[in-house]
Amino acid sequence: MSAEPGGPEDRLRRFATIWSRAVFPATSTSLTRPEFEEQLLPLARRLSDALRARAFDAAVAREIGAALIAVHCTDPEALSRTLDCVDAYLVLYCGDPDASAQTQEALRSRSSRLQHAMAAGFAKALKERTLAEQESISQAAFHAQRMVAQALHSSEARFRAVFEGAAIGIGIADLDGKILEVNGALLRMFGGSEQLVRGRLITEWTHPEDAPHIWRLYDELVRGERDHYHVEKAFYRPDGTVLWTNLTVSLLRDADGRPQYQLALMEDTTERRLLNLRLRYEATHDALTGLPNRTLFFERLEKALAAGEGQRFGLCYLDLDGFKTVNDSLGHAAGDRLLVEVADRLQTCATAPGEMVARLGGDEFVALITGADTERGVDELVGRIMNALVTPISVDGRELTVRGSIGVVEGPVGERGPAEVLRSADITMYRAKSAGGNRFEVADPEADARAITRHGLTTALPMALDRGEFFIEYQPLVHLGDGTVHGAEALVRWLHPQHGVLGPDRFIPLAEHTGLIVPLGRWVLEEAVGQARAWQERHARTGPMRINVNLSPCQLTHPGLVSDTVDILEDAGLEPDALCLEVTESALIGADDDLLKPLRRLAEMGVDIALDDFGTGYSNLANLRRLPVSILKLDRSFTQGMQQYPADPVDLKIVEGIVSLAHSLDLAVTVEGVETGAQAEQLRILGCDTAQGWYYARPGPPDRLHELALADARG
Amino acid sequence: MERPAWAPRSIDVSVPSVSRMYDFYLGGSHNFEADREAARTAMEHMPGLPKIMQANRAFMRRAVRFAVEEGITQFLDIGSGIPTFGNVHEVAQQADPGARVVYVDHDPVAVAHSQAVLQGNDTADVVAGDLLKPREILASPQVERLIDLNRPVALLLVAILHFVEDADDPYGAVAELRDALAPGSLLVLTHAAFEGGPLPQERAEGVVDVYKNIRNPLIMRSRDQIARFFEGYDMVEPGLVPMPDWRPDTVTGDEDPYAFSGFAGVGRSA
Numbered sequence: 001m002s003a004e005p006g007g008p009e010d011r012l013r014r015f016a017t018i019w020s021r022a023v024f025p026a027t028s029t030s031l032t033r034p035e036f037e038e039q040l041l042p043l044a045r046r047l048s049d050a051l052r053a054r055a056f057d058a059a060v061a062r063e064i065g066a067a068l069i070a071v072h073c074t075d076p077e078a079l080s081r082t083l084d085c086v087d088a089y090l091v092l093y094c095g096d097p098d099a100s101a102q103t104q105e106a107l108r109s110r111s112s113r114l115q116h117a118m119a120a121g122f123a124k125a126l127k128e129r130t131l132a133e134q135e136s137i138s139q140a141a142f143h144a145q146r147m148v149a150q151a152l153h154s155s156e157a158r159f160r161a162v163f164e165g166a167a168i169g170i171g172i173a174d175l176d177g178k179i180l181e182v183n184g185a186l187l188r189m190f191g192g193s194e195q196l197v198r199g200r201l202i203t204e205w206t207h208p209e210d211a212p213h214i215w216r217l218y219d220e221l222v223r224g225e226r227d228h229y230h231v232e233k234a235f236y237r238p239d240g241t242v243l244w245t246n247l248t249v250s251l252l253r254d255a256d257g258r259p260q261y262q263l264a265l266m267e268d269t270t271e272r273r274l275l276n277l278r279l280r281y282e283a284t285h286d287a288l289t290g291l292p293n294r295t296l297f298f299e300r301l302e303k304a305l306a307a308g309e310g311q312r313f314g315l316c317y318l319d320l321d322g323f324k325t326v327n328d329s330l331g332h333a334a335g336d337r338l339l340v341e342v343a344d345r346l347q348t349c350a351t352a353p354g355e356m357v358a359r360l361g362g363d364e365f366v367a368l369i370t371g372a373d374t375e376r377g378v379d380e381l382v383g384r385i386m387n388a389l390v391t392p393i394s395v396d397g398r399e400l401t402v403r404g405s406i407g408v409v410e411g412p413v414g415e416r417g418p419a420e421v422l423r424s425a426d427i428t429m430y431r432a433k434s435a436g437g438n439r440f441e442v443a444d445p446e447a448d449a450r451a452i453t454r455h456g457l458t459t460a461l462p463m464a465l466d467r468g469e470f471f472i473e474y475q476p477l478v479h480l481g482d483g484t485v486h487g488a489e490a491l492v493r494w495l496h497p498q499h500g501v502l503g504p505d506r507f508i509p510l511a512e513h514t515g516l517i518v519p520l521g522r523w524v525l526e527e528a529v530g531q532a533r534a535w536q537e538r539h540a541r542t543g544p545m546r547i548n549v550n551l552s553p554c555q556l557t558h559p560g561l562v563s564d565t566v567d568i569l570e571d572a573g574l575e576p577d578a579l580c581l582e583v584t585e586s587a588l589i590g591a592d593d594d595l596l597k598p599l600r601r602l603a604e605m606g607v608d609i610a611l612d613d614f615g616t617g618y619s620n621l622a623n624l625r626r627l628p629v630s631i632l633k634l635d636r637s638f639t640q641g642m643q644q645y646p647a648d649p650v651d652l653k654i655v656e657g658i659v660s661l662a663h664s665l666d667l668a669v670t671v672e673g674v675e676t677g678a679q680a681e682q683l684r685i686l687g688c689d690t691a692q693g694w695y696y697a698r699p700g701p702p703d704r705l706h707e708l709a710l711a712d713a714r715g
Numbered sequence: 716m717e718r719p720a721w722a723p724r725s726i727d728v729s730v731p732s733v734s735r736m737y738d739f740y741l742g743g744s745h746n747f748e749a750d751r752e753a754a755r756t757a758m759e760h761m762p763g764l765p766k767i768m769q770a771n772r773a774f775m776r777r778a779v780r781f782a783v784e785e786g787i788t789q790f791l792d793i794g795s796g797i798p799t800f801g802n803v804h805e806v807a808q809q810a811d812p813g814a815r816v817v818y819v820d821h822d823p824v825a826v827a828h829s830q831a832v833l834q835g836n837d838t839a840d841v842v843a844g845d846l847l848k849p850r851e852i853l854a855s856p857q858v859e860r861l862i863d864l865n866r867p868v869a870l871l872l873v874a875i876l877h878f879v880e881d882a883d884d885p886y887g888a889v890a891e892l893r894d895a896l897a898p899g900s901l902l903v904l905t906h907a908a909f910e911g912g913p914l915p916q917e918r919a920e921g922v923v924d925v926y927k928n929i930r931n932p933l934i935m936r937s938r939d940q941i942a943r944f945f946e947g948y949d950m951v952e953p954g955l956v957p958m959p960d961w962r963p964d965t966v967t968g969d970e971d972p973y974a975f976s977g978f979a980g981v982g983r984s985a
Contacts, residue, residue, distance in 0.1 A: 025971065028742035028765060030772035030801040032965050072800060074742040133744035137735070137797070140745075140828035145726040148823055 008094075015093035016044040022085045026078040029071060039071045047086065048094035051110055058117040065121025069129050079122045083115050090114070169245070169266040172252075175222045175259055177202035189243055189268045196238045202262075207234040207242070218249070224259040227251050232269070244273045286359040288336055289343035297358035297366055301418040304370040309414070314378025316367040316385060317407040317425035318346070321437035323363035326400060334395045339363060341393045342402060349384040366425070370413075378410045382440050405432035406440035427451040453499075458510045460496070465520055469495050472527050473699035477548065477670065477692050480684040487546030489582070489692060490528035491699045492520070504550075512554045521555045526568050529579060531702050533572045548580040548610065553587035562598045565607065580608035580631060585616060588627060596628060603628035610670065615658070624665055632662045634688070636673025642682045643675055652686065659687045726823055731929040733878060734796030734825040740765040741772065743799040745828065753929050760921030761914060763973025768874075770958040770974035771905050775873050776806050777962055778903040778981055781951075782869040783810040787901060789868045791858070793819040793846050793892075794875025797828050803871060804839040815861040819844045819852055846875060847883055849891040867899035867984070876944065877907040877934050877977075878926075889944050893984065900984040902948055905977060906941045907933060911957045912976030919976075941978050948982030955980035 004010060020037035029036055043064050050060045068078060095107040163170055169186030173179045182197050190197050202218070210233060217229040228250040235243045245266040252261040284296035292300070304313045320342065327335035339359075346357045346365055354370040367385060369377045385406065392399040407428030409421055416424075424443045430451070432441040464470065474488035494502040511517040532547035539545060555561060569576055581602065588595075588611070603609050610631035611624075615638055638655050641648030655671075662669045671683050674693030683691055697704065731753035735746040739754045742765070746754075758764050779790065788811055792803045795818035807814035816839040818829050829841035840857040852858060862868060870892060879885035893902060909916045919935075926933035942955050953961065957975040 028740075028769055030769060030776050032773070032963075034965055072742060130744040136831060137738075137745040137747070137824070137828060140797075140831060141726060141728050141747075141824045143827040143831070144823035147827065148726050 011093040012044055012048055013041065015048070015089055016041045018089055018093075019044060019082065019085045022081045023068075023073055023078050026075045026081055027071070027073045028075070029073075036071070043067050044094075047090060047114065050114055051090055051094050051107060052096075056110060056113055058113070058120075061114040061117030062121030062124070065118035065123075066125030068118075068122055069125035074126060074129065079119060082122075083119060086111060086115055086118070169264075169268070171197075171264045171266070173202050173262050173264070175262065177222070177262075180261070186266060189237075189245070189266065190235070191237045191239055193238060202264075205235050207236060209234045221249060221251050221262060222259070224251065224253075242270070243268065244270045286343075289340050289359050291343050291347065291365075292356060292358040294358065294360045297356070297360065297368070298418055298422075300356055300358075301368060301421065304368065305413045305416065305418055305421065307370065307413050310372055311370065311413045312372060312374040312411060313413055313421075314369045314374035314381060314410040315408070315421060315425050316378065316382055316440070317409075317422070317429045318365040318367070318385060318404045319406075319429050319433065320363040321403040321405055321433065326395075330396065330398070337395050338393055338400060338402070341395075342389070345388040346385060349381060349388050355381070366422075374410055378408060382406055382408055386440065403438035405429050405437045407432060407443065408440055409443040423452075424448050427455075454510060457496070457499075457502075457507055458514060461507065461511055461514060461516050461520075464494060464496070465516065465523065469497070470520065470523065471495060472524060472531070472702075474528075474531070474702055474705045475692050475699040476697045476705055477546070477690050478696045480680065480688050480691050485545075485705070486690055487532075487548060487578075487580070488705050489548040489699075490524060490531070490550075492524050508552060512552055515554070517552045517554045518558050518560075521552060522564055522568070525549050525565065526572075529568050529572045529574050532578055533574045534702075535705070536574070536578065546578050546580060546608075547574075548582055550582045550612065551587075553584070556583065556587060556595060556598070562601050565602060566605070576602075576606035577608070580610050582610040582612040582633060583629075584612045585614050591627075596626075600628040603630065621661065624661075624667070629667060631668045631670055631690075632658070633670045633672060634658065636671075636693075639671050639673050639679060639683065639693075642679045645678050647678070647682050652682070655683070655688070656686050663687065728824070731931075732822055732824065733926070733929075733931050734820065734822050737768055737874070738797045738799050740768040741799050743797070745797045745799065753925060757922045757925040760925065761912075761919060761973070763913070763971060763976075764922070766971035766973040767907075767912075767958075767976050770970070771874050771979075772801055774905060774958040774961055774979045775803065775871065775903065776801055777964065778871075778901075778979075779803055779806045779869070780810055781962060781981065782901050782903070783807060783814065785867075785899075785901065787867050787869045787899075788814045789862045789866065790814065790816040790871065791819065791852075791862060791868055792816065792871040792873070793844075793852065794872060794878075795820050795825070795829065795841070796822070797825050798832055802832075804833070804836065808838065814838065816840075817842060817855075817857050817861050819846070821845045846872070846879065846885070847888050849888050849895065853892075853895055864895060865897050867901070868896050869901045869903055870896060871903045872944070873903065873905050874907070876904065876941075877936065878931060880932060880934055886943060886946075890946065893947060896984055898984050901951070902945060902982040902984075904941075904944055904981075905958060905979040906944075907935055907977045908937065908941065909935050910938060910976075911978070913972040938978055941980075945980065945982035948984055951981040951983055 016037055020033055020040045023040070024033045024036055027036065031039070046060060046064055050057060050064075053060075065079070068082060073079070073082070090111050091104070091107045096103065099107070163181075163183050166183060166185055169189050170183045171179055171186050172181040179198055179200050179202060182194070187194055187197060206215075211231070214231050214233055217226065217231065220226040221229060228248060230246070230248045233245055233247045235245065237243050246269050247267075248265045250263045250265075251259050252263055254260045284293055284299075285291065286293045301313075301315070304311075307313075323335065323338075326338055342363075342365070343357070343359060346367060350357045350367045350369065352369075355368065357365060357367045359365050367381055369381055371377060385404075389402045389404055392401045394400070407425040407430070409425045409428065427448050428441045428443040431447060432439050435441065471493050473491050473493055475491060476485045477487040477489060478484070479486040492504055492508075494507050496502050508517065511520050528547045528549045532545055535545040551561075565579075565581075569579065581599075583599070599609050608630045609628055610633050611627065611629045612633045613635045614632045615635045634655065638651060638658075641651030642655075659669050668689040669687070670690040670692065671688050672692055674680050674683065674691045674695045676695055679693075680691060680695055728747045729749050731750045735750035736754040736757070738745040739751050740758075754764075782790070788807075790803050790807055795803070798818070803818070804814070804816040807816055818833075818839070818841040820826050820829070820841070821844065823843060826841050826843040833839050833841060838861065840861055842852060842855045842857045844852040844855060846852075853864065858864075872889065876885050876889070879888075889902075896902075909919055912919060923933050923935065938955060945955070955978050958977065958979040959970045959974045961979045961981070
């Protein structure tokens with residue numbers, strides 16, 4: 001179709017352009033305006049035709065109105081603008097400019113009618129489209145709803161399967177605690193009856209063993225202050241048995257975060273717990289007697305000692321006297337039966353709350369009481385225990401008398417730890433034992449301290465020898481006749497790293513007790529013999545220097561005594577007669593020939609044997625002849641009376657008598673503890689042969705003796 | 716408890732949906748009163764909102780045609796919403812009858828509607844999927860059936876990324892999609908911004924509040940932030956620009972000032 005300028009086609013196009021410009025801002029099309037105009041052009045053409053058609057056809061105009069909807073002019077404003085545009089320009093551009101006024105009027109009238117029909121067509125189409133779209137979106141929503149419902153259904157089915165099939169118990173309750181849903185596993189835990197579980201209130205499910213925080217956590221959860229908690233909780237099953245669970249409770253909230261339900265997941269731990277209890281029981285009880293063992297006792301003691309102010313405790317530490325003999329003579333089975341019986345009897349002694357009996361091991365038992373008045377309580381407890389042991393115990397047809405030593409500790413809590421308390425009780429028990437046993441002693445801090453030091457020294461002794469902590473001091477032995485240094489007594493000392501220099505009285509008994517005396521004694525002998533040899537080399541002019549070494553009772557019975565002594569003398573190259581071994585009188589009391597044999601052998605070799613501390617024991621004077629002794633060392637108690645002037649006449653007589661007796665038996669006499677010149681002079685007059693004491697010299701290093709000897713030689 | 720992936724959220728038509736509001740802005744009736752109510756409130760703050768949507772549709776139309784001209788016949792439109800008219804498959808299949816289109820939306824109603832519209836169309840389909848789970852989209856049977864990932868694809872993310880908060884890592888999701896596409900693929904993207912529109916930011920924020928209220932927050936991003944979605948892709952001329960300025964068919968004299976809100980761009984995979 002040609003579009004010559006000013007021609008009908010050109011005018012039609014201009015009308016379409018005007019129309020599209022007017023309507024475009026009110027459309028929601030995604031076309032550009034020129035594209036949009038191309039869509040309006042056929043409508044414009046039809047309008048133009050309808051304007052000029054012989055007969056008015058409302059249907060065409062209605063179609064044009066409806067076509068606007070099809071090109072997405074759905075906004076009523078688009079219609080309004082369209083009608084304005086048609087009203088103003090349709091006749092102008094699509095009518096006949098040359099027509100008569102009458103014709104023009106007819107065209108305008110036709111235009112009006114066309115507009116009415118277009119509006120009707122637009123409205124109808126918009127209504128239809130709106131309805132259609134509403135229908136389609138509703139359908140879509142409905143369809144989506146159904147899909148969601150299906151998906152939910154399958155998801156719920158899956159959840160249901162998980163819920164039902166779970167091995168863990170699952171329950172859902174509302175916030176009032178009413179149980180709404182439970183799964184099979186939970187029902188089985190509770191014994192399988194749904195009626196007894198569903199619909200019940202959680203808050204009824206209390207148990208005496210509920211920790212206090214369990215219900216606090218529950219309250220916090222249902223109030224929405226907490227989202228979950230995890231506890232160990234016991235429940236009563238409907239049949240009255242107990243179900244133990246690991247319980248995790250979570251709060252379920254709705255989409256807006258408001259608490260809605262509580263979800264409980266529970267795991268049946270009853271059997272595991274029983275096993276744990278059993279393991280715990282086994283770990284804390286003595287298999288033989290069934291009494292609590294050391295572990296449990298320590299736990300209880302620890303707890304008791306950590307109790308609040310005003311609380312006290314009492315502890316009895318029992319060790320059977322002579323139990324080893326029972327074991328050794330009747331066998332361990334009998335010993336075990338005895339222990340079981342003792343345990344049973346002890347258990348009846350401590351049955352009140354706050355009391356317990358435990359076996360620490362072997363034949364050691366403890367009884368503990370706690371409370372505010374244990375001072376009286378512990379006395380009664382000891383009484384009951386001693387009483388319980390009075391009746392003999394029948395084992396294998398024998399009536400065994402059981403005795404025990406008990407150490408008692410009583411006091412306020414909070415001052416000492418369990419180890420310290422138990423040690424005190426142990427020490428005290430040993431005190432009772434060394435006092436003869438079959439008795440109790442009450443702990444005493446001083447005795448404890450002594451025992452603790454003793455204990456410390458005892459354990460340190462073996463190391464001390466290895467570390468060379470011992471040394472020897474020498475105290476000169478002076479010839480009373482001419483005042484010359486005739487020899488020295490070797491005295492062992494311990495340079496303890498903490499306690500400083502310790503005398504033999506502090507550690508020799510301990511060394512005797514532990515047997516260390518043998519190696520220690522040998523060491524002293526070696527040192528002293530070696531020293532004597534050194535002196536002899538340096539003082540050849542002044543005659544042989546003698547050395548006195550103490551022998552403890554333990555060493556006396558040691559089978560290596562003679563051979564060791566011979567070896568030491570030979571190694572050092574010292575003549576046996578330069579050595580004097582001092583033995584205490586008490587060690588030889590009642591000595592039989594077996595005991596005296598090694599001493600005799602040594603004496604035969606030429607070693608002098610001195611009877612030390614003579615006069616302190618019940619000396620059997622008649623026995624003196626029998627002993628291979630060549631020297632009596634008179635105890636210092638005899639010479640004390642001679643320190644002043646004039647000397648005690650009784651002491652003088654006694655010493656005179658002893659000296660005369662000794663000499664008549666061919667024994668030399670040495671006196672100890674000489675402190676004054678008067679004393680020395682008296683002793684010389686009384687006929688004593690040798691003396692030692694502070695008057696001459698205190699014990700000191702070997703070099704001091706060397707100096708004395710030199711001075712002596714010069715004098 | 717979190718909703719499992721396979722359980723969809725429920726349908727509540729009393730809650731406004733962004734796709735139905737979009738339809739309303741475009742003069743459609745695929746919407747319910749709650750959608751219209753929310754859209755009218757938003758339009759009180761920004762009366763030109765429909766023009767922005769129209770500009771989005773117009774840009775998409777041009778971009779799809781551009782893609783076809785570039786020889787691309789596979790289209791993946793994520794966040795397709797409710798197809799009122801001028802949809803990707805209409806535009807693409809008009810330009811090349813062999814074009815294949817997969818729509819993706821997470822709104823079950825939009826998906827159901829798309830299914831109804833696409834009934835009988837063998838070369839276009841819809842996936843109920845989430846932009847934030849790209850692997851699920853790419854592994855869907857619909858994508859498998861219609862799209863050959865070894866050949867270039869036009870990925871359309873039109874007016875969707877501004878509904879994804881940074882906390883949900885939209886950059887990560889887009890990167891995953893970009894990486895999955897063959898060389899020569901195109902990323903077609905529009906995004907809302909305070910920049911470009913005729914209103915001061917304070918007034919435009921009223922719209923943001925409306926979307927916040929319907930629990931579908933609208934995240935305005937700057938031009939630089941939007942450009943980051945194209946990382947690793949070469950921008951097709953004229954780059955990231957206001958929607959009407961992207962390869963206009965005609966001189967942009969008739970455009971409404973609102974149409975210049977936000978940015979549009981196309982990137983090409985090297």
